[in-house]
Amino acid sequence: NAGVMQNPRHLVRRRGQEARLRCSPMKGHSHVYWYRQLPEEGLKFMVYLQKENIIDESGMPKERFSAEFPKEGPSILRIQQVVRGDSAAYFCASSPLPGDGYTFGSGTRLTVV
């Protein structure tokens, strides 16, 4: 009964490259949430998806960032043309229902050099 699986655990990208972060939710969970964490800012909500639909993307920058949760396969957070300020830990969480507690993955630590 695997938990939320995120990969890669660590990702290094040069400025201007693309970063693709993957998240497989817990079995039976159809609600996926992406958060970004910086030491001085805490966990910041980015986007909430349910299979094939973006429910709330109010926390995600409108440029360069996109997210998807296809019918088959993991949820993907995509960052195009990365900049140094994108360096952070990105966490994915899932829940069986929107009001339930979240199960978090171990995160992807993105470093932009």
Added chain:
Amino acid sequence: TQLLEQSPQFLSIQEGENLTVYCNSSSVFSSLQWYRQEPGEGPVLLVTVVTGGEVKKLKRLTFQFGDARKDSSLHITAAQPGDTGLYLCAGRGADGLTFGKGTHLIIQP
């Protein structure tokens, strides 16, 4: 925007001592959750409180939801080094689930 203030930001105490950390807001939440996060890992859900005044116990941890559902506290009795971590509260409201910045707790042996 719903904001959650956690205090203290940092706390370092000796093994065996008791401690309380706080989570406060001016907003009302339908429920409040506490998570613990260890370095290099994601947060792990400890408890969800729903009813104003509700008290939940998890071994040496006692969680309380304020009567007005705007604040919460976490009390740890006889702290142990294994309790070390970042404790996050998260309130569910109109804006979804909002996290505080956390209390960094270190229990020294």
